Amino acid sequence: MFLAFVIYPFGYALWMASTPSLYADLIADPSYLPTVVNTLLFVGLGVNMKMFLALLLSGFFMRRRWWIRALLAVYILPWAIAAAQACVSFHWMLIGEQGLVDGVLSALFGIDGPIWFNHRWLGLGSNIIAYIWKWMPFWTVIFLAARMKIPQDIYDSAEVDGATGSRRFVHVTFPLLANLYLLCTLLSTLWTVGDFTTVYLVSGGGPGGHTEVLATLGFHYAFDAAKPALGVAAVMSALPVLIPVVLVLMRRLQTSEVEL
Amino acid sequence: MSIAPTSGRPARRRYRLRRVLTEAGSMMLGVVILIWSLGPVYNMLLIALDPEEGEIEFDGNLWPPEPSLEGFRAVVTQEARYLENFWQQFGNSLYIGLLTMVLTVLIGSLASFAVSRMRLSKGSLLTNTALLTYAIPASFLIVPYYRIMHAYGLSNNLWAVIAAQVAFAIPFAILILQLYASMIPIELDDAARIDGASAVQVYLRIYLPLMTPALAVVAVYALLLAWNDYLYPSVLLSPRNMTVAVTQGQLFSDTDAPWNAMMAAAILYVLPPIALLFALRRYIAAGLTVGDAKG
Numbered sequence: 001m002f003l004a005f006v007i008y009p010f011g012y013a014l015w016m017a018s019t020p021s022l023y024a025d026l027i028a029d030p031s032y033l034p035t036v037v038n039t040l041l042f043v044g045l046g047v048n049m050k051m052f053l054a055l056l057l058s059g060f061f062m063r064r065r066w067w068i069r070a071l072l073a074v075y076i077l078p079w080a081i082a083a084a085q086a087c088v089s090f091h092w093m094l095i096g097e098q099g100l101v102d103g104v105l106s107a108l109f110g111i112d113g114p115i116w117f118n119h120r121w122l123g124l125g126s127n128i129i130a131y132i133w134k135w136m137p138f139w140t141v142i143f144l145a146a147r148m149k150i151p152q153d154i155y156d157s158a159e160v161d162g163a164t165g166s167r168r169f170v171h172v173t174f175p176l177l178a179n180l181y182l183l184c185t186l187l188s189t190l191w192t193v194g195d196f197t198t199v200y201l202v203s204g205g206g207p208g209g210h211t212e213v214l215a216t217l218g219f220h221y222a223f224d225a226a227k228p229a230l231g232v233a234a235v236m237s238a239l240p241v242l243i244p245v246v247l248v249l250m251r252r253l254q255t256s257e258v259e260l
Numbered sequence: 261m262s263i264a265p266t267s268g269r270p271a272r273r274r275y276r277l278r279r280v281l282t283e284a285g286s287m288m289l290g291v292v293i294l295i296w297s298l299g300p301v302y303n304m305l306l307i308a309l310d311p312e313e314g315e316i317e318f319d320g321n322l323w324p325p326e327p328s329l330e331g332f333r334a335v336v337t338q339e340a341r342y343l344e345n346f347w348q349q350f351g352n353s354l355y356i357g358l359l360t361m362v363l364t365v366l367i368g369s370l371a372s373f374a375v376s377r378m379r380l381s382k383g384s385l386l387t388n389t390a391l392l393t394y395a396i397p398a399s400f401l402i403v404p405y406y407r408i409m410h411a412y413g414l415s416n417n418l419w420a421v422i423a424a425q426v427a428f429a430i431p432f433a434i435l436i437l438q439l440y441a442s443m444i445p446i447e448l449d450d451a452a453r454i455d456g457a458s459a460v461q462v463y464l465r466i467y468l469p470l471m472t473p474a475l476a477v478v479a480v481y482a483l484l485l486a487w488n489d490y491l492y493p494s495v496l497l498s499p500r501n502m503t504v505a506v507t508q509g510q511l512f513s514d515t516d517a518p519w520n521a522m523m524a525a526a527i528l529y530v531l532p533p534i535a536l537l538f539a540l541r542r543y544i545a546a547g548l549t550v551g552d553a554k555g
Contacts, residue, residue: 010396012404060289071290075297080533082488082505085526089300092307092519100303133300187394194397197490215399222403223495235400246395250388253435 013232022233031212032234038124039213039238042131042199043192050132051139051185055177058143059169076137083134087201090130094202116203123203123211130202131195139184146180147173179252186249193238214238308332308523331520335528346504346525353487353503353529356418360425360486361479367426368433368478373467375434376441387438390431398428399491406495416498424496425486433478440474441467476543484533504529 027033061072078086093100094116101116116122150173158164158172174181196215203211212220214235222231308331335346375387405424406415414420448470452462468475487505494506504525 009401009404009408010393012408013396013401016404057293060286063286065286067290068286071293075293076537077297077301077534080484080537081301081530082490082526084488084490084505085304085529086300088526089304089523093300093303100299100306133296137297190394190397194399196399201490215397218400219402219491228403228407232400232403235396238400239395242395242397246392249394250391253391 013236016229016232019229019233022230023237025230025233031217034210035212035214035217035234036237038211039193041124042128042195042213043189046128046131047185047188047192049128050136051181051188053132054136054139055143055174055181057136058140058147059173061140061144062147076141078134079137079141081134083197084201086134087130087198090126090133090202091204094126117211118207120207120210123207127199127202127211131192131198134198135188139188142184143177143180146177150176183249183252186245186252189245190242190249193242304523304526307519308521308527310520331518331524332528334518334521335525345502349502349504349507350529352418352493352497352501353505354532356421356425356493356503357483357487359422360429361483363422363426364429364433364482365475365479368430368437369468369471369475370463371430372434372437372441373463376438387434390434393431398424402491402495405492409496415496416501418497418501420496421489421493421503422486424492425482425489429478429482429485432481436478436481437471437474440471444470473543476540480536480540483536487533 061068061075099116114122116126154172154176155168158168163171194215195213196219199211199213199216200219214237218231218235220231221234222228309329310331409415409417409420412420414423444467448466449462452466457465490505493503497503497506507522507525
């Protein structure tokens, strides 16, 4: 089973992408290098901002108030919503002056909002925001669960030593969560490099393919331009970055069996 | 800390001021989180409640002047354009989601049981191979997958999608189950073996009941993965045989589509996973404490 449905596609992909001339074609394509830059920005900014905010917010959700508990239930809603439909909703919100965001901007501040998808950086930013919206709750819940495991005595003794507020976070909470934080960031990086839905459905790669990432570029090559081998080669060019991430992840998991 | 009586009052007042400020700050943060989380959902609702089809513009009303359930009615009766097969698509989603969930839990728990409880010598190799497949994200394998499913004679077959989803859910399932299983003392198994229990009995009577929280997490993860995926069904299935998650995406820039019905369908589609999340929330909270933070 595993062999037929995972190893074989994996090997088949490597075989399809093994012709060197494909990579020459890729470099020659003017849309390839901007796509690599977009992918790096999307993954780098998206994953790190999401993880850091999730870590901070998990602290907020630790507070014991009834309304914060209720808020948590609302907050994890994006996790349950299908990425495709959430992204379509983002697409319509940002569609331009008819969208909700620009409508609210002009009603509240009298600003004419930009046409988000006509500009490379705004489009990329929209993708990142949609991505953070969809995936931050999941990681917040993971960090929240980890924080709840920290025994209260550690905080009590830290307070005796004078560590409160931000110093408590820097010197007590964060070191305890650092390993988990690193593991989650690596795992999330792997998943985000493969994120197809967000870019495909929020900005659609527009304007004119300027916000494309590797996953969507490969898809366009394979299914719209009918060059499947080139499509596979495009995504496979990310392997030299991904394999070290997996190796670090594996090592980390082995040295710290229980501590995910 | 003892406070001298003379300085007691200002110190207490400062303390109270700080409390009020913290409280106000967290209230404000709460409002920001509420707007942030509900914004896109609200936008969906706004479009879905509009009586006219294809109305996606925001016209300055924070609530539609004449909210109508026309969109929902058109979906349920399958009258809306592009949604003629809504219930069949819904059934497909359900079929794919449930089977992915069952197979992932079954295969994942058996694999993790074999590795962690039966002391296989090459156990960690299996876990590592599973993790290694994450080096290539699922979306990168769509082209070879499409061709291979064609070769297997599974094109436009729901089982092609199920196989793909199970294959991609398994590594995470094994990871979570392994971590959780290592917290259950193996002496329990040994005691049962001494009492004459076979491996199957240990699996059914000890492993499965104790692992319930982790299994719940894996089940929800697999179900959401399959239920919400866009790429694999959209490529592997024909339009008539699609899942609901795909339909809105395929028309996403088509301003002529009946968007009130589309968004109504999206809202209906979100309800089952939410119900599941709430039904299993106790188990999930317990299962996620695998995220053990001991130093």
